[in-house]
Amino acid sequence: MVNYKDLGLVNTREMFKRAIAGGYAIPAFNFNTMEQMQAIVMAAVETKSPVIMQVSKGARNYANGTILRNLAKGAVEYAKELGCEHPEIVLHLDHGDSFELCKECIDNGFSSVMIDGSSLPYEENIALAKKVVEYAHQFDVTVEAELGVLAGVEDEVSAAESHYTKPEEVIDFSTRTGCDSLAISIGTSHGAHKFTPEQCTLVNGVLVPPPLAFDILHEIEKKLPGFPIVLHGSSSVPMEEVNTINKYGGHLEAAIGIPEEQLREASKSAVCKINIDSDSRLAMTAAIRKHLAEHPGDFDPRQYLKPARENMKKMYIHKIVNVLGSDGKLAQC
Ligand code: 13P
16 A cells, blocks of 8 residues: 555645635646646646646556556656655546556555546445545545536547536535535537537637536535536647648648636636646647757657647646646645
8 A cells, every 4th residue: 555645645625625715726636647746746736836737548548547646746856856845746547447556556645536427326336436535535545527528639538428517416515425525517528529510609710619608606605605516628739739740741631629718717606626638648749749840850759749748747837837827836836
């Protein structure tokens, strides 16, 4: 058993309380590589922001759970080396799909887990989440559960159609499961193709997607005052990165994300965790494609991974400062 506290990690409880009270959201960035980890830590230290580093089942399959846990341990030490004496870093399992997987992560240094039973019938979702909560809370590990279904494909999670969260279910669900935070479905979705062009309106040459269902979010907030709400599928899919990818040999068509103003608005509400993965993938791929196209003789991975890391760091800082507002929000610097 590896306890996350021995690795210098923290759970989400205190940071969520402060985020709701302060009207901002904590960034939850997915990672599978050392360069993503370094970029996340550099951005969090530079902006003095708490941060959630999250790992999906696909990331564990790709990079190995033990290696990722040690990267998170390294992240804490690296943050201190960069001058942050009291970093607040969460190692979170994204979209855990079974009790066994959540238990394995809790037993191996994760400070937070998500149990995603959102595709199960309501009572089964409750039973599964409750079982994970009962186990996790023995070790002071926090648990995110999900109600409502997001469309889109992300690693091994996919759903063809979304179903908005039903506000009338949230009190019963959160009380009976005992979960610490609740991921809801209000129109976001996973991946870089969140909307079809037909679903969007053309405004000044830009395709603007339909707005998120803020009415549902506000109803949920009323039913669960002060309860931490999570938004998945919150990449904005910057056109600049998509254009760079396409300019240098890529082929990404009709990639559309969530406008940042909407995420800014959500951050001011009970939404206190915003998940971003695709934007990091785009930033990394755009920088690598550009570098290799401009330097066809380079073959040392450090030559193209360095600009990729820089580009991701720039994107993370932008999200923290200009979208989520979690800069300067460490309890102690
Ligand atoms: P994006 O694909 O919008 O980055 O969403 C990531 C996510 O929600 C991870 O759980």
